[in-house]
Amino acid sequence: MSTGNESAFTLLPDLAVRSLGGAVVWANDESFAEKENLIRPEPSSFSAESFGHKGKVYDGWETRRRRRPGGEAPADDDCDEAVVRLGVPGVIRGVVVDTAWFKGNYPPEISVEAIAVEGYPPADEIAARPGWVPIVARAKVEGDAANAFTVDSERRFTHVRLRMYPDGGVARLRVHGEAKPDLRRLGSGRFDLAALENGGRVTDCSNRFYSSPQNLLLPDRPRIMGEGWETARRRGGGNDWVQVRLAGEGVLDTVEIDTSYFLFNSPGAARLTGRRADGGEVELLPRTTLQPDTRHHFPIDVAEPVTEVRLDVYPDGGFARLRVYGTLTESARAQLAAEPLFGALADDALDRLRDGRQ
Numbered sequence: 275m276s277t278g279n280e281s282a283f284t285l286l287p288d289l290a291v292r293s294l295g296g297a298v299v300w301a302n303d304e305s306f307a308e309k310e311n312l313i314r315p316e317p318s319s320f321s322a323e324s325f326g327h328k329g330k331v332y333d334g335w336e337t338r339r340r341r342r343p344g345g346e347a348p349a350d351d352d353c354d355e356a357v358v359r360l361g362v363p364g365v366i367r368g369v370v371v372d373t374a375w376f377k378g379n380y381p382p383e384i385s386v387e388a389i390a391v392e393g394y395p396p397a398d399e400i401a402a403r404p405g406w407v408p409i410v411a412r413a414k415v416e417g418d419a420a421n422a423f424t425v426d427s428e429r430r431f432t433h434v435r436l437r438m439y440p441d442g443g444v445a446r447l448r449v450h451g452e453a454k455p456d457l458r459r460l461g462s463g464r465f466d467l468a469a470l471e472n473g474g475r476v477t478d479c480s481n482r483f484y485s486s487p488q489n490l491l492l493p494d495r496p497r498i499m500g501e502g503w504e505t506a507r508r509r510g511g512g513n514d515w516v517q518v519r520l521a522g523e524g525v526l527d528t529v530e531i532d533t534s535y536f537l538f539n540s541p542g543a544a545r546l547t548g549r550r551a552d553g554g555e556v557e558l559l560p561r562t563t564l565q566p567d568t569r570h571h572f573p574i575d576v577a578e579p580v581t582e583v584r585l586d587v588y589p590d591g592g593f594a595r596l597r598v599y600g601t602l603t604e605s606a607r608a609q610l611a612a613e614p615l616f617g618a619l620a621d622d623a624l625d626r627l628r629d630g631r632q
Contacts, residue, residue, distance in 0.1 A: 284448070284450055286368075289360045289449050290361065293361075293493075294361030294493065297361075299359050306336035307336035315501075334444055336443030340354070348440035354438045357435050360432055363453070364454045365452045369386050369425060371415055372447070373419055374445040375418060379442050379443050380415065380417035381439060382442075386409050388409045389432070390429070407429065407431075409425045409434070412437075453471065467522070467600050468597060496534055496595065508590040513587060514586075515585060518598070520581055520598065522610055523609075524580070524601055525600050527599055528574060530595065531585070532568075532596070533570070534594040538566070540591050541588060541592075543561050543564055544559070544585055548583050548584075549583070549584070550578060556578050559574060561586075574600075
């Protein structure tokens with residue numbers, strides 16, 4: 275485990291973010307600021323004039339000052355804690371504990387644990403369960419800073435627990451990693467192979483000046499332009515592009531290129547290519563003119579299965595969502611079936627996947 279202000283893992287999607295379906299399901303205290311703020315997608319904000327009946331209003335999670343009976347200072351092992359359900363289960367590669375704007379009231383130390391839970395038990399039951407695995411050992415943090423910690427684990431988790439020693443405030447909790455959804459959702463039939471919630475992810479792009487390309491694969495329609503991916507203006511030759519690893523090898527039938535909310539900064543055209551398992555490339559959609567603020571649906575008439583796609587946009591600009599619809603190949607289903615799941619879920623999920631049942 276290491277800490278720093280910036281880490282390569284932050285290029286991976288945030289599995290805990292609210293826009294992906296994450297939720298802060300439990301906390302032992304939220305006297306000053308609500309626990310739900312931890313996973314808001316936008317950066318934390320601050321206003322010097324914002325005071326409420328409980329004191330300064332912070333855009334984060336803040337607990338009361340801990341006191342022992344008689345007014346004594348808290349013991350070394352006293353802590354406040356919050357439990358977050360990931361929007362998509364996955365392998366965690368790193369955590370960012372962002373204490374933005376918390377300067378005299380941030381926790382001196384934190385730790386993070388994770389667990390895999392089947393079904394939907396009550397939140398307080400999850401918090402009290404044994405089996406939580408440390409993924410960030412107790413460590414010092416700085417105030418008003420993005421404290422980054424790498425995680426060395428190949429296990430699949432559904433929930434994380436943040437602990438503050440002894441109390442204080444944290445603005446945002448980012449849990450970056452690779453999505454590993456429930457195999458029962460990928461049994462057979464047509465679905466979006468690029469979606470983050472199905473296991474797709476952006477692996478590279480030409481430019482991320484205005485926003486993260488991972489936004490392209492989020493569920494639901496965007497509400498504003500800032501919820502998409504936008505590049506800087508090009509002043510030379512070439513074009514911008516984004517590369518996506520699919521949930522598994524599949525045969526594609528439709529691509530949706532959504533430029534919603536991009537009016538005068540949408541790309542003029544786009545081209546989609548696929549990469550086969552052997553590394554060869556195949557054209558899925560030739561260079562095609564795009565319109566601003568439009569959901570484009572283009573058929574793909576290519577029978578060759580691919581594992582990745584690359585969208586080239588000409589010359590630059592931004593778009594809201596990328597959807598790539600198709601079906602998994604038999605070999606892809608077998609490969610997914612070989613990946614471990616958690617608890618009693620595994621046997622049924624694997625049987626369904628192998629049999630091609632939903």
